[in-house]
Amino acid sequence: MLCMISHLPSLWNLLSRDLHQVGMWNYECKCGASHSSNYSRIDNCWSLPSESCPCCEPLVPLSKRLNNWEDYYEWRCLPLYSPVSLLLHWPLTLYHVFQLTRSMPISEVHDKVHIHYLGPERELLQLSVFAELQTLFPGLEVNIELIGPAIPQFRDGEKIDLCSYCNCFGEGCSCKFESENASQVVLNGKPLGVTLKLHKGFYHDLYGDIVKDSFPHFIFAANAGVAVYSSWLPTIELIKEMDVPAVFTDYCEEAANLAASCISTVTGRPLTIPIQLNPFRQPMVVEDSALILPCYSNCFLFGM
Template sequence: MAFRRPEVQFECDCAGEAHIMRIEIGKMARDPSYKTKSKTHVCFHCSNIIRHARRCGGCDVVIYCSVECSRAAWKDYLNADGQIMDGHKRMCAIVKNQMLKFPDYAELATQFSWTIKIGKGYYADFALASKGLYGCGPSFGWWTEPSCVARDTRTLYLHRETPYTEKQGWKLPDEEMPWLEFDPSKGKVPPQRIVDFEDSWTSYYEWRGLPMSSPAAFRLHWPLTIYRILRELGIKPGTVDNRKTIKIHLVGPENRKELAILPVFGELALLFPYSDLRMTLISEETFLTVSTARRRSLARQPFAYKYTAPESIGGGSIHITLDSQNRVYAPFGYGEIPDVIIGLHAGLTNPEWIPVIHGSIRLDIPFAVTEYVETCMSVNDDALIKTVLPEGLRALTEHAPTETEAIARFEQAMLIPERKRIFNTFMCPGLHWPQRSLLPYAHNSWIYIVHTKTST
C-alpha cells in the first residue's frame, strides 16, 4: 500500500497515510461523486508501483503498468525466482467470476453504518482513519499500523514487560469495548447466555452486548474466524459434565498480524465454554520475537497470554504459548499432536507448507487455512495439493508401508476433486485496498479445508 507523500512532515509513513486518508474522506463527504486517487497499485507482472494503471480488457480486474507487461503475462511465464506463474489467459475467467462476489462482501460490510464505500467496495483503512484508529505505536493499541511495527522491534507488543489494559488496547468508548475483564458495577457485563448467535456480525454483536457503532470487528475477526474453523471441522466445546481440552497449533503467525494482538484471542474463551484451549504459535517470526526479547518480556513468559471466562458463561479458558524452538512446523515428529492445525492467510504455495499438508493427513489431524481471495484457492492451493499428495503417498509407501491407515487416508485425499471452501461471514468487515487486481480482498474472507478427520 502506498500513498502520495504529504507536503507536511510526519514522524512516519503511517501517520502520513492516515493524514491523507482523512483528507480524502472529507472530500468524499463533501462531494459524493469524488473518486479518491490517494493510493497506488502494483503491476501484476513486474511488481512496479504504478499510479495510472492499465486493466485487463477481458475481465477489467487485473492491473498492468504497460501494454508490454500485459502481453508478457498473458501466457504462463517464469518469474524472477524461476517459478512458473499462471498467465492471465488461464486466470481471466476465474477472476471475472470472483468479481460476482462483490455484492456478498458489500452486504457483509453494510451491517456497520460507519463503513466507507469507494466504488463497489467498503474499505477498512478508510473506516479506521475516519475514527482516528489508523496509526502506529503504543498510543494506537491493537490498531497500530503493522508496517511501522515490522521496521522497529522496540514497538512490538510482546517485547513489553506489562500487558496493555483493555482500555489501552482497544482505544474505544466504554460502551463499544468487547470487555473480557467484567465488572457489572461499572457496566462491564458478560453475555447473558452461553454461545448463542447466528453466523453474522449483527447476531454476534447482539449476543456480546456491543452496539453496531463499535469497530471492534476489525480485530475480532481473528478469533471469530478460528471459532468458525473449529466448528466447520467438527471440534465442539465441552459440556457441564465433560470439560474438554482443545490443542490448537496456529502456524505462520506474524508480528504485523496475530502476534501484535494476542489478548484479542481471549474471546475464544467465551466462545468455547467448558473448554480449555491450548494454543501454540509456530513460525519464523514467533521464533525471532522470543529470541530477541528480554527475559522479563511477555514473549518470554510460560504463557504469552492467558484468560479464563466467568463461570456464568461456561468458564472457558485459553492459554497461548510461543514456540521458541522451531522456526518451521512439521506435524510428524513435532512431539505434541494437536486437535487441529490452523494457518491464517497461509499461502499454501510456499514450500514450508508441504510437510504440514503431508503430516496432517498422515496423522489424521484436521487442517484448515484462510485466504484473502477465492482465486488463491482455485488457482494455487488446489493445484499444489494435487501435486504434493502423490509425493506424500509415495514416500509413505516406500518408508512406512505398515502405516496402512495413513496410506488409505492419502489415497482418499487424492480422490477429492476440489477441497471445501467457505465464504467467511466473520471476516474483516472491510476490504483492503487492491494492489495487483481489483478483486475483493479482505482478511480471512475465505476458509479452505485442507483435511478433515477421517478416523473416530
C-alpha cells in the same frame, strides 16, 4: 452497516474513530507497518468506550451457534458501528473452524481444546484479542500453539496466559476489576481460559516436540498462501499423515483455488472442507494487495 465498513479505506476508518496509530489498531493500515517489528509489546486495551467493545463477560452465556458478525454483535450487545470486528476476525474465525471440524472424526473434546496455529504474523501484534475465546468456548480451556518463522527468536518458547478480556478506556468500567480478579485466579493456580505458546520455525520441523504436550484437535493457518510458499509442501505431507482436520484461509477465491490444487496434488484426494466464504472474515478490504481482486483477511476458507 458492517458491509459498508468493508469498502472504506482503513486509514479513514481509524482516523474517524480516533484509533489511528493507537495500540493494536496501529497495524491495520500501511503506515503502521513500519512499527510492526515491535513484537515484544502486548497491548491489552481496545481504546474504545465500554459500549463499543467486549471488555467484560457477556450478559448471557453463549447458547446457540453464531453464524455471522450480526449474530456476534447482537449476542455481545455491541452497536453495528463498532470496529472491533477488524481485530476479532482472528478468534471468531477459530470459533467458526471449530464448529466446522466438530462434524468430522476428531478426538473427543472434554475440558480442553488444543489448536495448532500455523504461520502467524500480524496476529503476533494483536494477541490480546484471542482472550475472546474464553467466552466463545464456554467450559473449555483453550490451548493454542502458534508456530511460524515470523516469530522473533527472543520470543521462541514464550507462554502467554490470557485470563481477562481486553479493556475499554473507561476508568470506572468493571473490566478493570475483572482484570484484577483474573490475576488472582492465576495466583491460586486455577485453570486459565486461553493459553498461547510461541514457537519459531516451520511446523514440519517442530511437530515432534510440540505434540508431546499438545496433540491438536485441529490445525489452522490464516492467510496461508499455500500456492506461494514451497515451505508448505512438507507441512501438508505431515498433516496428511497425522489425519487431523486442517483448515486454511486466504485473501481471495483465486488464491484459495490455487491452494486447493496444491493440497490435492500432495494428498492425492479432494478437500474435506470445500472452498467457502468465511462469515467472520475481516470486513475491510486489503488496501495493498498485489491482486486486482477484492481481498479481505481470512476471506475464504477450505480444509483437508
